[in-house]
Amino acid sequence: MSVKVGISRGLLYYRYFPLWQTFLQELGCEVILSTPTTKQMVSQGAGVAVSDLCFPVKAYFGHILSLKDRVDLLFVPRYISIEEDAYMCPKFLGLPDMVANTIQPLPPLIDYPINYKGRKKATESLFYEKVGKLFSRDLKKIRRAYQVGLERQGNFRCLQQRGVSFEKALDLSLSSSDGPGPQREVNAGEPTIGLVGRPYYLNDPFLNKGISEKVMARGYRIITTESLTETEVNRQISKLSKRVYWSFGKEMVGSALHFAGDPEVKGIINLASFGCGQDSFNSEIVSYHVKRMGNTPLLSLIFDEHWSDGGLVTRLEAFLDVIDRQGKLNRKGKG
Amino acid sequence: MLHIAVTRLFRDRGVDVILPPKPTRKTLDLGTKYSPEFACFPFKLTLGNMIEALESGADAIFMPGGIGPCRFGYYDAIQNQILKGLGYHFTMGSAEDPDRLSDMLDLMKQVAGLRTKGALLKLFYLILVRLSILDYALKRYFYTKPREAIPNETDMVFRESVQLIDSSLSLPSLLRARLKTSSWFRKIALRPGVTPLRIGIIGELFMTVEPSANTGIDMRLARMGIEVWKSVWLSDWVNDRFRFKPFTRNQLKLSARYARPYLRFPSGGESMESVGKTVLFAKRGVDGIIHIFPFTCMPELVAQTILTKVQRDLDIPILTLIFDEHTAQGGIDTRIEAFIDLLERRRHSSTFASPISTHPNRG
Numbered sequence: 001m002s003v004k005v006g007i008s009r010g011l012l013y014y015r016y017f018p019l020w021q022t023f024l025q026e027l028g029c030e031v032i033l034s035t036p037t038t039k040q041m042v043s044q045g046a047g048v049a050v051s052d053l054c055f056p057v058k059a060y061f062g063h064i065l066s067l068k069d070r071v072d073l074l075f076v077p078r079y080i081s082i083e084e085d086a087y088m089c090p091k092f093l094g095l096p097d098m099v100a101n102t103i104q105p106l107p108p109l110i111d112y113p114i115n116y117k118g119r120k121k122a123t124e125s126l127f128y129e130k131v132g133k134l135f136s137r138d139l140k141k142i143r144r145a146y147q148v149g150l151e152r153q154g155n156f157r158c159l160q161q162r163g164v165s166f167e168k169a170l171d172l173s174l175s176s177s178d179g180p181g182p183q184r185e186v187n188a189g190e191p192t193i194g195l196v197g198r199p200y201y202l203n204d205p206f207l208n209k210g211i212s213e214k215v216m217a218r219g220y221r222i223i224t225t226e227s228l229t230e231t232e233v234n235r236q237i238s239k240l241s242k243r244v245y246w247s248f249g250k251e252m253v254g255s256a257l258h259f260a261g262d263p264e265v266k267g268i269i270n271l272a273s274f275g276c277g278q279d280s281f282n283s284e285i286v287s288y289h290v291k292r293m294g295n296t297p298l299l300s301l302i303f304d305e306h307w308s309d310g311g312l313v314t315r316l317e318a319f320l321d322v323i324d325r326q327g328k329l330n331r332k333g334k335g
Numbered sequence: 336m337l338h339i340a341v342t343r344l345f346r347d348r349g350v351d352v353i354l355p356p357k358p359t360r361k362t363l364d365l366g367t368k369y370s371p372e373f374a375c376f377p378f379k380l381t382l383g384n385m386i387e388a389l390e391s392g393a394d395a396i397f398m399p400g401g402i403g404p405c406r407f408g409y410y411d412a413i414q415n416q417i418l419k420g421l422g423y424h425f426t427m428g429s430a431e432d433p434d435r436l437s438d439m440l441d442l443m444k445q446v447a448g449l450r451t452k453g454a455l456l457k458l459f460y461l462i463l464v465r466l467s468i469l470d471y472a473l474k475r476y477f478y479t480k481p482r483e484a485i486p487n488e489t490d491m492v493f494r495e496s497v498q499l500i501d502s503s504l505s506l507p508s509l510l511r512a513r514l515k516t517s518s519w520f521r522k523i524a525l526r527p528g529v530t531p532l533r534i535g536i537i538g539e540l541f542m543t544v545e546p547s548a549n550t551g552i553d554m555r556l557a558r559m560g561i562e563v564w565k566s567v568w569l570s571d572w573v574n575d576r577f578r579f580k581p582f583t584r585n586q587l588k589l590s591a592r593y594a595r596p597y598l599r600f601p602s603g604g605e606s607m608e609s610v611g612k613t614v615l616f617a618k619r620g621v622d623g624i625i626h627i628f629p630f631t632c633m634p635e636l637v638a639q640t641i642l643t644k645v646q647r648d649l650d651i652p653i654l655t656l657i658f659d660e661h662t663a664q665g666g667i668d669t670r671i672e673a674f675i676d677l678l679e680r681r682r683h684s685s686t687f688a689s690p691i692s693t694h695p696n697r698g
Binding site for chain 1: 371372374402404406408409413417420597599600601606632633636637639643
């Protein structure tokens, strides 16, 4: 019987799932994924968590709660830093410890670190070797599994950068047929809205209260932080007086600046967590520079675990009305 | 404490140091007004402080920067951006990585205008020694105050020692000051047979050290007849990084050892110290722990989450106080008093039959 490894559909799932799943499956594990976030999960998660923790972490606890009795092992890696000049959020640094000390009883955790900073380096390949050794003694097999995983992960990110939505990119990259994926979508003249946020905010419709559908329903095309390549982000970041040293913060700021300089993007929506320390600064940098770079309207939204989306809809509509009116005025001016 | 350690030394070297006025309600209001809404409390207070300093004529501001999971490293960039946006003209000095000695020395070179490395090192060393002696005096104060026989004698001695340390500008005179402080404190008459309640204060460095940020909670606890232990001391914090006192124990490593069953990797800020020292304090017999940190502080939230388990495992009461710009002393006092009552009752129910006896120092 194969080992059941649980992966919760939260936080870094939205960035690394293709790699995780491929790697574990190649080694003969059965991957059990928690269901999409539900209201009940979040209430349960919030019930065990300290009240000031951010919404995504509470949701993550909910996922763990729903998984823990169905699996033999839980995959909660400790992502400390994924590049040499940036850290992850402190909550990712302490995530396995937080999970282990909040929820009990718990199956054993796979919680090796990934760290590119400081003296105690633990590279990604080292991490996967360690994880692989839990399931197989064959180092070659482990390395091969890692390579296959990397390939799919690469495909997945590549698709995202071409503007394919998260679910579609996930499906395409995991179904192993390697054809040429869809090309980067050509803009058919629809006005575009830039969505700025962390992967889990952009892609979990429960966390962001379906904001992308709401925007698209008004006839806008959406372009997100995830559609930018690392080089594009770094080019924008190097303009700042001090580099942002959080991986996701860097992406958020970089993409916001990129969108602000892109004439096709008519408005920027910045998604942040209530009480998120990094977002408080990221949003400040974003609004400062977007204001300075021209007149792209910017909407900052802060999310938490309260349910009603009336406030969101009101603000979104007002924001889109402003953009509509700007578009009309511009067209009149030209004609 | 830091400003006492630094100011005189710089003045002695011909730098005109403008001490921002002691942070008040107005400082905080100023800072809050121009800060991002969810910025943490230290950010708002220091920003307010900077505005006041600039208003009174300063033309350079020094703020250590850095890179880490915590927000502190980005303070300088955002504050610079905000202040420039407000129309102030000044230069901002910051250290690339405050954990590295060479960067700190560079920062000091900008401030003090010293040329040789030897002079810089000496100045740096003096600051650190002053810090550690000030901390020493404070530690003695926390031990003696709840045990003193004559009311307010300890306060007087403490004030005098701080003055003495402040006016000692060379290494020999500082060492003499330390000896004197020690003997002064030893001479204070203690009430025999008193075992005051012990409370450990843990949490984020700035909030636990800066009295205008935490409403002077440690001193007030001491005056209420409580023996206060603190998890982070400014001098230890500096010493852990620069090892200027090589034979003093590295507190960070010590905390990491005790925190090991709960927290295995420091998640920024003082999270490791908070968890480790809670375990240590509990094992050494404190009655309760007060955990202090600013609202939305990420590292301490991780610590708080983990402490819920520590609290259950070691059976130690923990009171969490989260500070932001709306904190009023009244609210804090109520909670502290309730907490102390709880601790007192716990102690008596476990050792004596008679339930409540009030401490003579508490009215």
